[in-house]
Amino acid sequence: AQAGAFGAQARARWSGGSRGRADGEALGVNGPAPADAEVVAMLASSGVPVLIVHGELDRIVPLSNSRALAARLAEGGCDVRLVEMAGCGHCPQEEAPEQLGSTIAEFARTHGLVDK
Numbered sequence: 001a002q003a004g005a006f007g008a009q010a011r012a013r014w015s016g017g018s019r020g021r022a023d024g025e026a027l028g029v030n031g032p033a034p035a036d037a038e039v040v041a042m043l044a045s046s047g048v049p050v051l052i053v054h055g056e057l058d059r060i061v062p063l064s065n066s067r068a069l070a071a072r073l074a075e076g077g078c079d080v081r082l083v084e085m086a087g088c089g090h091c092p093q094e095e096a097p098e099q100l101g102s103t104i105a106e107f108a109r110t111h112g113l114v115d116k
Helices: 002-016 034-046 063-075 097-110
Strands: 050-055 080-085
Touching: 034 063, 050 063, 050 097, 063 080, 080 097
Parallel strands: 050 080
Antiparallel strands: none
16 A cells, blocks of 8 residues: 555656646746755755756756746855756757767866866
8 A cells, every 4th residue: 555655646746746747836936845945045055056957848847947946046146057958858968968068068167167
């Protein structure tokens, strides 16, 4: 019975939970879930630059989630960059690996995380 309950919770979370909804309940629209708020606060106070990469054609996780997360992080004083990868869906690392690699490398160079 417990495995069935877990399965139902997982299905609800990923098929209609706060992270995967397309009805305006994406992260940040009506406020993040408590765990999300903790992550935002932790990242915003860490001083670590954050790169968020999201495929503009992603049909699994709404782009609005990443936009809302980036906005919340920026509001918290985080150095955040959101890259919306044109023509990519949910897996930019498979759909445009060279472009993603270049994006990550440029971000790392810009923030002094690697030698130029």
